[in-house]
Amino acid sequence: MHSLGEQIKGFSKNNLRKQCTRVTTLSGKRIIETWKDSLVHVVDDPDQRDGAGCGYVQDLCMDLQVGAIKPWLLLGSQDIAQDLEIMRKSKVTHILNVAYGVEHSFPNEFTYKKISILDLPETDITSYFPECFDFIEQARIQDGVVLVHCNAGVSRAPAIVIGFLMYNERLNFARAFSIVKNARPATCPNPGFMEQLLKYQDCIKRQADVIHKKAD
Known part of the structure; x- marks a missing residue:
């Protein structure tokens, strides 16, 4: 069994599936962060419907635990x-x-x-x-x-x-x-x-x- 370090070194980023995360800014504007070609691409969210087309679980709860x-x-x-x-x-x-x-x-x-x-x-x-x-x-x-x-x-x-x-x-x-x-x-x-x-x-x-x- 390979160590985690060896797995990381041997892993090709080309095998990664495109991932995206929706972020809501302080002003209420929604943007989408997408990983592609080892870079983060930030664009405005074109669809304001909850969870539409982004394959993520929306968290509506505020985490205020200090x-x-x-x-x-x-x-x-x-x-x-x-x-x-x-x-x-x-x-x-x-x-x-x-x-x-x-x-x-x-x-x-x-x-x-x-x-x-x-x-x-x-x-x-x-x-x-x-x-x-x-x-x-x-x-x-x-x-x-x-x-x-x-x-x-x-x-x-x-x-x-x-x-x-x-x-x-x-x-x-x-x-x-x-x-x-x-x-x-x-x-x-x-x-x-x-x-x-x-x-x-x-x-x-x-x-x-x-x-x-x-x-x-």
């Missing part, structure tokens, strides 16, 4: 980032937006950082860790509260927060994942992110070993 990882570190979906009342109630001061195609809702109210990350197994999520971790740490140092969100708050944002706990508190993957999962049950990073987080655990351990050897 995952409190720490008093100053929150995790959620784009719905939370678009709800000013909830963010004020949660005392949010900083917002780390790792979604794709989601703009800042209240640029004059919060300190934002936007990093567009694709939720694909082959995306190198760890390459974004330094930039994300710096922003999270800045919020903490400034006695702020940072909300980390992606589109659904299921894969990308949780992966970033899990990685941050592993790095900042030297937790192993299992412990960091458990903390995030308990705070936000919807947490489910894609298989590629899970594999990268496990490898990141080994990387952190090697760094710790080097530090201990130098100290000795």
Whole structure:
């Protein structure tokens, strides 16, 4: 049986079927994101009927569940980032937006950082860790509260927060994942992110070993 990494490397993107996702912007405008030839194509939705011709399951429920990882570190979906009342109630001061195609809702109210990350197994999520971790740490140092969100708050944002706990508190993957999962049950990073987080655990351990050897 091949490992996930080998399967990803050997997989031809030409075998992928065309996928499309309908997105409703803050203004109520509907657009369609379509994957074709390894690129995302964005067009206006020509058909406003629910679910017409797009092969997706429309989610009409707002996901307003705030995952409190720490008093100053929150995790959620784009719905939370678009709800000013909830963010004020949660005392949010900083917002780390790792979604794709989601703009800042209240640029004059919060300190934002936007990093567009694709939720694909082959995306190198760890390459974004330094930039994300710096922003999270800045919020903490400034006695702020940072909300980390992606589109659904299921894969990308949780992966970033899990990685941050592993790095900042030297937790192993299992412990960091458990903390995030308990705070936000919807947490489910894609298989590629899970594999990268496990490898990141080994990387952190090697760094710790080097530090201990130098100290000795």
